[in-house]
Amino acid sequence: MREDVTLQCSECKEQNYRTSRERSAGKKLQLKKYCPRCRKHTVHRESK
């Protein structure tokens, strides 16, 4: 079972990426990705 998640910039709160992951993973995703609004790499967290 896969779950769609949105990855949100932790600095400006822009939702920049959509991805899917295994539902069984109990912890929240947290990835460093490029944010076009901040124009740099920031920590992105999953949001719903």
Ligand SMILES: [Zn+2]
């Ligand atoms: Zn940002």
